[in-house]
Amino acid sequence: MSIHCKDKVVLITGAAKGIGAAACHALAAAGAKLAVSDIDQDAGRELCEALRAEGADAEFFPLDVCDEQQWQHCMETVVASFGQLDGVVNNAGIAVICGPEDESLEGWRRTQTINSDAVFLGSRAAIQTMKARGGSIVNVSSIEGIVGDPMLPAYNASKGAVRALTKSLALYCADRDYGIRVNSLHPGYVETPLVSGALAKLSEDDANAFATRVVASIPMGRMARAEEIAQGIVFLLSDAASYMTGSELVMDGGYTAR
Amino acid sequence: MKENNPFSLQGKVAVVTGAAAGIGKACAQRMAYSGASVLLSDIDVAACQRLAAELNEQGFDARAIQQDVVLEEDWQALVAELKQWHNRWDILVNNAGIYIGGRLEDNSVEQLTRIHEVNVQSVFLGLRYAAETMQPSGCFGRGGSVINLSSIAGLIGVPGHSIYGATKGSVRSISKHSAVEFARFGYGIRVNSLHPGLIDTAMAEQVYDDFVDVGLTQSREEASAVLEQQMIPMGRLGTAEDIANAALFLASDASAYISGAELTVDGGFTAA
Numbered sequence A: 001m002s003i004h005c006k007d008k009v010v011l012i013t014g015a016a017k018g019i020g021a022a023a024c025h026a027l028a029a030a031g032a033k034l035a036v037s038d039i040d041q042d043a044g045r046e047l048c049e050a051l052r053a054e055g056a057d058a059e060f061f062p063l064d065v066c067d068e069q070q071w072q073h074c075m076e077t078v079v080a081s082f083g084q085l086d087g088v089v090n091n092a093g094i095a096v097i098c099g100p101e102d103e104s105l106e107g108w109r110r111t112q113t114i115n116s117d118a119v120f121l122g123s124r125a126a127i128q129t130m131k132a133r134g135g136s137i138v139n140v141s142s143i144e145g146i147v148g149d150p151m152l153p154a155y156n157a158s159k160g161a162v163r164a165l166t167k168s169l170a171l172y173c174a175d176r177d178y179g180i181r182v183n184s185l186h187p188g189y190v191e192t193p194l195v196s197g198a199l200a201k202l203s204e205d206d207a208n209a210f211a212t213r214v215v216a217s218i219p220m221g222r223m224a225r226a227e228e229i230a231q232g233i234v235f236l237l238s239d240a241a242s243y244m245t246g247s248e249l250v251m252d253g254g255y256t257a258r
Numbered sequence B: 001m002k003e004n005n006p007f008s009l010q011g012k013v014a015v016v017t018g019a020a021a022g023i024g025k026a027c028a029q030r031m032a033y034s035g036a037s038v039l040l041s042d043i044d045v046a047a048c049q050r051l052a053a054e055l056n057e058q059g060f061d062a063r064a065i066q067q068d069v070v071l072e073e074d075w076q077a078l079v080a081e082l083k084q085w086h087n088r089w090d091i092l093v094n095n096a097g098i099y100i101g102g103r104l105e106d107n108s109v110e111q112l113t114r115i116h117e118v119n120v121q122s123v124f125l126g127l128r129y130a131a132e133t134m135q136p137s138g139c140f141g142r143g144g145s146v147i148n149l150s151s152i153a154g155l156i157g158v159p160g161h162s163i164y165g166a167t168k169g170s171v172r173s174i175s176k177h178s179a180v181e182f183a184r185f186g187y188g189i190r191v192n193s194l195h196p197g198l199i200d201t202a203m204a205e206q207v208y209d210d211f212v213d214v215g216l217t218q219s220r221e222e223a224s225a226v227l228e229q230q231m232i233p234m235g236r237l238g239t240a241e242d243i244a245n246a247a248l249f250l251a252s253d254a255s256a257y258i259s260g261a262e263l264t265v266d267g268g269f270t271a272a
């Protein structure tokens, strides 16, 4: 009776840590079968073992989301293993805190490649693979794809691209009656290795200032837990969201409402 | 399914206004099926009583109350009923609403006032009594989740929808303000607006009639064809259940970090 993903086969990128890992646990609890993928093979395999210990049907697929060839191979092996694919979560991403004057073109491009180009590659592969039976694509953008942050120009641009790309893909799939829904997810700040890692690259004073500024601007007064964001992914993949496409699911403790 | 299902409403008490028909009815059913005790409110209390009896027969907890959402005394009576029923309140779906269409120059101040009473004053009153009673020092004191039915008409422009859209824009805005305020003051009350596209209820029938009345199409059939084929990318109207599922998500602990957000469920309408 409840919202669930029973027997749906879902591929998640960047699944080894943070939001991706939490999504795997939540999806397993909701009945999904998991194609766990990440560039970090050790962490990905370890997660798969933990999921299997919970009774989940989970398999690991090594995947660097920036590599076009790897996408094709990954889709083929996932479908060969599970016999079908019902959902793809384009979650892998990076964040580098760096103001526009200090950002290098190389750094800018790296952020766009992982956060934006790879979402195109993943979405294209997902549409090609799922168009016969339909499915659901969840593209993990961010509140930083909706509003700006002075220290995140490259990240802002990459996540804004995901938001607009998602709407185009949603309309394309609807026009062609593929039965594929495409939505973007916009988490606020989440306590994950992505945030702690980005802060670790700053001086202690700068890191504290950044963190203090961020938490002070969240009406709920705290960052999210990855488990909370994971439930939005479950909802968008489930049939409970079957009339949702081209939409933005904002999960931000009120950050963009202010 | 694990027992600690985050989408479950087990033990929670929900109020759904306008629960006699359409989206409200579907929300009430979905929430009852998900374990909530649901108080069904509507001016049409007979229909709510029938629905409550049906749910009770199926083993779910529901009760009906007559309420005109425009009237403050009816909200006070609703709070009294909640105290006496389970002495608990966790979820409010401000759903009751009306549609008045027409070209703007044909709308009257009386229509404008009336539609604001039913669609906006109602939401204000619901929020006010929820804030007062759900905050930690309130009589229920457990925090909660308020879901306000706005519409895509609160986001975009549609011919014939000026005064209706004005009310739905207000609902969107009051949702954000109250969400931020309640979070800042530690009430533990989340507030979000839900934005359905065109949904196959009695209200959709009114919208078809209005397309003809304002001169957009010759017939209701043409109105339906234009809407489905040209305006809705998915090519169909939504169902009340589609909206009820989104309301369930926003009501449940699965959305614990969502407040002040707009959830659009419109088959791609506003993505284009």
Ligand SMILES: NC(=O)c1ccc[n+]([C@@H]2O[C@H](COP(=O)([O-])OP(=O)(O)OC[C@H]3O[C@@H](n4cnc5c(N)ncnc54)[C@H](O)[C@@H]3O)[C@@H](O)[C@H]2O)c1
Pocket: A013, A014, A015, A016, A017, A018, A019, A020, A037, A038, A039, A040, A063, A064, A065, A066, A090, A091, A092, A093, A094, A095, A114, A140, A141, A142, A143, A186, A187, A188, A189, A190, A191, A192, A193, A194, A195
């Ligand atoms: N943490 C936040 O505050 C936050 C907020 C909004 C959005 N997001 C977004 O959520 C997503 C997940 O973030 P997170 O916080 O869980 O990050 P994380 O750093 O904790 O985990 C990201 C995972 O992606 C993997 N990854 C990195 N590059 C990859 C590549 N090229 N190919 C495949 N996998 C790769 C990493 O190995 C890691 O396991 C990202 O898209 C991020 O931008 C995060």
Ligand SMILES: NC(=O)c1ccc[n+]([C@@H]2O[C@H](COP(=O)([O-])OP(=O)(O)OC[C@H]3O[C@@H](n4cnc5c(N)ncnc54)[C@H](O)[C@@H]3O)[C@@H](O)[C@H]2O)c1
Pocket: B017, B018, B019, B020, B021, B022, B023, B024, B041, B042, B043, B044, B067, B068, B069, B070, B095, B096, B097, B098, B099, B118, B149, B150, B151, B152, B195, B196, B197, B198, B199, B200, B201, B202, B203, B204
């Ligand atoms: N149907 C749609 O296409 C659509 C789209 C977007 C938003 N909405 C919104 O969703 C909500 C529900 O719409 P619906 O389509 O189910 O409408 P509906 O007309 O089918 O049902 C509305 C219910 O509200 C009740 N109601 C009306 N005035 C009331 C009052 N003063 N006090 C108490 N109850 C009252 C009615 O008796 C009825 O049971 C409304 O707020 C509407 O604006 C509907």
